Amino acid sequence: MKKALIIGSGFTGCMFAMMLNQKGWDVKIFDKSKLTGGGVRTFYHGGHPYTYGPRHFIGPEENMKAFEFLNKIVPMRHIKKMNVSYQQNEDLFASYPMHIEDVKKFKDSKKIFDELDNLPKETKSKNFEEFWIGRVGKTLYERFNKFYNLKAWQIQSNKEMDFGFEATVKRKPLETKSRYEFPEGYINAYPKPVDGYNKFFDVSLSGCNTILNCTIKSVDLDKRKLITDKGDYEGDLIISTISPDFLFSNCWGELKYVGREFYKIVLPCEHVLPKDVYFIYYPNENEQQTRVTEFKKFTNHKSPNSLITMEVPSLKNKLYPTMMKEQVDLADKYLKALPDNIMSVGRMGTYRYVDIDDIIMQGLDFAKKI
Ligand SMILES: Cc1cc2nc3c(=O)[nH]c(=O)nc-3n(C[C@H](O)[C@H](O)[C@H](O)COP(=O)(O)OP(=O)(O)OC[C@H]3O[C@@H](n4cnc5c(N)ncnc54)[C@H](O)[C@@H]3O)c2cc1C
Incomplete structure (x- = not known):
């Protein structure tokens, strides 16, 4: 053998x-x-199930075979999930992917829409910064992507991220309809059993x-x-x-890798985040965390309280290449x-x-x- x-x-x-x-x-x-x-x-904190990072099953429909394979062993539940980004300058939570109605609420929305209108339809990018500016313009890049990425990767400049961004970038119109993360063409699911x-x-x-x-x-x-x-x-x-x-x-x-510290906090309310919002991105410069997740949304755990985790980038463990x-x-x-x-x-x-x-x-x- x-x-x-x-x-x-x-x-x-x-x-x-x-x-x-x-x-x-x-x-x-x-x-x-x-x-x-x-x-x-899946581990437990005060009876609340969680994983290190929200490990939901996400994939394009061409990976349906993988979903079906897993579903036979661990029955899966499809989820429809929204993500929001805390926009500190505006004190509002804006949908991510960026939604036109949220951006309209920004104090400088006129400048942002002018910038979007004047973006070339197509441009070449070599790194993360050029990629996102080419897609949505400088202001939206700074609000949603710049500091998030600097924090997430513990780097000084987003030009350092230069693998996978050598591309012809097409200007990306803001979302006008759905606020869901993957409106179509994607499988988005989480295990039904409480132990994930x-x-x-x-x-x-x-x-x-x-x-x-x-x-x-x-x-x-x-x-x-x-x-x-x-x-x-x-x-x-x-x-x-x-x-x-x-x-x-x-x-x-x-x-080189970047890791995360995961802080677990149970709050005395049945639901912390709004309906269908599973996690929040924190893209602001003066906040350490990148993401807050309400695990109940994924696990369907029943309790009068709710567990949230806060992720803070760290070089102490190796998670992300x-x-x-x-x-x-x-x-x-x-x-x-x-x-x-x-x-x-x-x-x-x-x-x-x-x-x-x-x-x-x-x-x-x-x-x-x-
Ligand atoms: C924070 C985070 C969130 C994520 N969220 C998602 C998500 O939502 N959806 C998704 O599809 N994917 C997600 N991913 C990616 C996906 O979860 C990983 O690609 C996958 O879990 C990797 O599994 P692995 O077995 O390769 O690695 P790991 O899970 O890291 O397993 C490696 C194992 O090796 C062991 N090990 C390491 N060194 C040694 C050693 N010297 N001797 C013995 N054992 C050792 C470790 O203890 C560990 O158990 C996420 C990844 C991260 C880091």
Whole structure:
């Protein structure tokens, strides 16, 4: 029987473990935490279910296969969600994507609409700043995107974000109809069970050997061996879901990530945010947080109180790969140097902005090849 070793039991590790196990592999999966699920696991605070960050299922309709796959294991509920952005200068909460009726309420709306009218229909962008100015003009960029992005990525200039923004940018008319996040063409859903995706982790790892509280200290790539604080393990295939620089002991430098501190606060009211508003963006310069989420909206948890979480960007943990060309190139250098039978998958593993739907698609695709 062929042996697979998987580093990390988050959503990606579990998905790939299930695929391998179904094809008859002997699978050992390792995690330094005491529970499986990584960032998508549901925890409880005073009985209120939550995850680290609102991990709803979002994806284009072409990833429907991923939705259907997950829905068979964890029944999903479709959601219709609005996001609002706190506009401090106006003391109002404006819809995001930007809605024309909200922008009309801004004190300087005339200037904003003049700016929008005078924007070229099409322009070229090289970075985040140029991309958004090309889409909505300078003032709306500053109100909704500029400081949010500087905070979110802990950077000095939005020109630093230069991966994925080399594009021909089309002026974007403000939304006039729906205030919902994805009015059409998108799947937007959350698990029905109160414990969120947790059943997925149990189902996917049944039949696998799950080794928790076990830290991988290094990897011997040539021997396909994991060196852990609980001993060494050799396999025919290693699947890593952690940062690729780790596999090479950072020999060409450490990849940059930004993390989050999550503050949990229970408030004495049944609902905190307005109907259909699941979270609020804070795009103002003088506020530390990027986002506040009311979890009940996702989980449907019943209680006279409600849990909100506040996300504050931090460099203390690694969650988001950056969208900087230099960093993506460094990640690709590591990925290209991986020997046969060592794979690096998932969000950290590929250093790409992959979501739950992409991970399932990657896993299903992988299953066809093994
Ligand atoms: C804050 C946040 C919010 C998000 N929201 C959404 C969303 O709403 N919708 C969506 O589709 N996607 C969302 N995503 C993306 C999606 O959740 C992730 O792409 C996905 O969960 C990644 O899963 P993973 O298994 O690759 O990584 P992780 O969940 O990070 O799992 C990696 C695992 O590896 C373990 N590990 C790390 N180092 C070691 C080591 N040395 N030894 C042993 N174990 C180790 C960790 O303990 C962890 O369990 C979000 C991501 C973040 C960061």
